[in-house]
Amino acid sequence: MQINGRTKIVGVIGDPVEHSCSPPMHNAVFDELRVNYVYVPFHVKAEDLQAAIEGFKALNVAGINITIPHKQRVIPMLDQVSKEAEMIGAVNTLVFESDRIIGHNTDARGFIEAMYEVLDEKISGPAVVLGAGGAARAVVVGLVNAGFSPVTIANRTTSKAIALAEQIEKKSHATLFGIGLDDEKLPDAIADAKLLVNATSAGMDLSLPLIIDSDWLHQDLVVYDIIYTPPKTKLLMAAQNSGLQTISGLGMLVHQGAIAFELWTGISPPIETMRNALIKALEKPVVD
Ligand code: ATR
Numbered sequence: 001m002q003i004n005g006r007t008k009i010v011g012v013i014g015d016p017v018e019h020s021c022s023p024p025m026h027n028a029v030f031d032e033l034r035v036n037y038v039y040v041p042f043h044v045k046a047e048d049l050q051a052a053i054e055g056f057k058a059l060n061v062a063g064i065n066i067t068i069p070h071k072q073r074v075i076p077m078l079d080q081v082s083k084e085a086e087m088i089g090a091v092n093t094l095v096f097e098s099d100r101i102i103g104h105n106t107d108a109r110g111f112i113e114a115m116y117e118v119l120d121e122k123i124s125g126p127a128v129v130l131g132a133g134g135a136a137r138a139v140v141v142g143l144v145n146a147g148f149s150p151v152t153i154a155n156r157t158t159s160k161a162i163a164l165a166e167q168i169e170k171k172s173h174a175t176l177f178g179i180g181l182d183d184e185k186l187p188d189a190i191a192d193a194k195l196l197v198n199a200t201s202a203g204m205d206l207s208l209p210l211i212i213d214s215d216w217l218h219q220d221l222v223v224y225d226i227i228y229t230p231p232k233t234k235l236l237m238a239a240q241n242s243g244l245q246t247i248s249g250l251g252m253l254v255h256q257g258a259i260a261f262e263l264w265t266g267i268s269p270p271i272e273t274m275r276n277a278l279i280k281a282l283e284k285p286v287v288d
Helices: 022-033 046-058 083-088 107-118 134-145 158-170 186-192 234-241 250-265 271-283
Strands: 008-014 037-043 063-066 093-096 101-104 127-130 151-155 176-180 195-198 222-225 245-247
Touching (some): 022 037, 022 250, 022 271, 046 093, 083 101, 083 107, 083 134, 093 250, 101 250, 107 245, 107 250, 127 134, 127 186, 134 151, 134 158, 134 195, 151 186, 176 186, 222 234, 234 245, 250 271
Parallel strands (some): 008 037, 008 063, 127 195, 151 176, 195 222, 222 245
Antiparallel strands (some): 063 093, 093 101
């Protein structure tokens, strides 16, 4: 990588940010394509967010990814927010135009593009999403925008599932239901579903029991876990043992990054370069 007077800067802000695998993922493509950009991490605390955004603008930074805890609180600081980001209520990518800052959310489309990369043919129809947190919001918006309906959201805290279903139903043409993970309607919803998505953080801990009963899995179901560490969660293992098609969360991480890359550079990046860099970064945690 050759940094010179024309190098454009993109990056990610978060607190913490050290764990981010986005710098190696994007820089691998800048290197390969010899595009004169560099992607850097910025550790920004919540109370410094406004100053950081103004600073990026003053420094002519080209684009920024936003991660926890800034994805929602950055919205009032922007000139425009994309329809998807508005629906999700969170922004993960900023594009700095000459006089405007535009907020996007690439998670919903990244989730769908990663799914269609794996499946031979497009599916639609009923879907079940486990979880109702930040990640689930993007998944649900991706699903309704891709034509899935009805979407049943099942969450440990039932009230959050109901609230999310109501919010997204108002903003879409889809039918949504919010229920508890312990609701007796959940096995029926899964029985009818073409797609089951885990969007809870529960699968990250392999010592926790499976979040649903593996007997509810059926041959018509695709099982998608948006977790990428570990690459194979208990849910994906159970689904594979039953012979079902499964999708892990790594592809979503790659594709949300690829969409951001294209928003900044206008170039559609090589997905395999991003994926390989990401896998390498996940294998080798950062040391100072
Ligand atoms: P993220 O940004 O990853 O979505 P989040 O907004 O904190 O993180 O949401 C975490 C999700 O995982 C929530 O749906 C949470 O359920 P609650 O809303 O009831 O807290 C879910 N979750 C986390 N640990 C869980 C567990 N052990 N069993 C079931 N659901 C769990």
